[in-house]
Amino acid sequence: MTGPVIDLTGKVALVSGAAGGLGAAVAEAFAAAGARVVLADTDHAGATRTADRIAARSAGTAEAVELDVRDATAWERVTTSIRERHGSWDVLVNNAGVYRKGPIAEMADDEIDLVLDVNLRGTVLGTRAAARSMADGGAIVNISSTAGLAGHRHALVYSATKFGVRGVTRSAALELGERGIRVNAVCPGPIETPMMRADQVDWSAVPLSRAAAPREVAALVTYLASDAAAYCTGGDHTVDGGLSA
C-alpha cells in the first residue's frame, strides 16, 4: 500500500450537526484527509462559518447546507442536491445530537420528544437516506455514547436514544453489507464540546482523568469512514479514556 493509510481523497461525506463541537472536528479531519465535506446543521450560519474556515486550510473542500435531521423531506432535498452537484456520495456521519439531563419524573414532554427525535429519529432518517442514495461501498458512522453502553443516571431518554443508535447501526450493517456499505457506531466518553459540562462528569470513573478533545474522537470516525477500515462493520467502537472498562 502506498500513500497515507487513512485517505478520503475523492470521497464525498455528509456530516450532520457539523456547525460546532464534534461534528466540526469530524468535518475538519475529513477535509484534511482529502474528502469533499458537506456540513449539515440547523445552525446554517455556524455551519457556513465552519465550512469556510475548513476550506481555507484543507486538502479537501467544505460546504454548508441547512438540515434538520428530524425532517424527512429535508434529508431528501439535501441528498438529491449532493447527487446533482457531486454525482454520488460515500460517507454519512449521523452526529447531530442533543442532551437533556434530569430525573425522568421531571422531564417535560417536549424535552423527551426533542431528544428522541433528534438523536434516534434523525439517525434512522439519515440511514434511510443513505440506503436510498449512497454509493455502494460507502460508510456510515453513527455517534452513540458510553451512555449507549450502560445506563446513565438522570439521562434516561438520552441513554435510550444512544442504545437505539447502536441498534440502528447493527441492523443497517446486516442489511447494507451486501452493497459493501459499512455501518459502525462510535461510543465516546466525555468530549470537550458545548454539550458537555465538566461538573456533570464523575472523573474518578475515567482512567485517563480527562475529557477527549474533539479531534481525538474525530480520528476514530475518520478511520471508520476510510477504506483502512474495510473489514469493520456492525461494531461499537469506544473512545472514552477507559470509562467503559
Ligand SMILES: NC(=O)c1ccc[n+]([C@@H]2O[C@H](COP(=O)([O-])OP(=O)(O)OC[C@H]3O[C@@H](n4cnc5c(N)ncnc54)[C@H](O)[C@@H]3O)[C@@H](O)[C@H]2O)c1
Ligand atoms: N460532548 C460529549 O461529551 C459527548 C459524549 C458522547 C457522545 N456525544 C455525542 O456526540 C455528538 C455531537 O455532540 P457535541 O458534543 O458535538 O454537541 P454540540 O451541542 O456541541 O453540537 C451538536 C450540533 O448538532 C446540531 N443540531 C442539533 N439539533 C439538530 C438537528 N435537529 N438537526 C441538525 N443539527 C442539529 C447543533 O446545532 C450543533 O451544531 C452527539 O450525537 C452527542 O450525543 C457527545
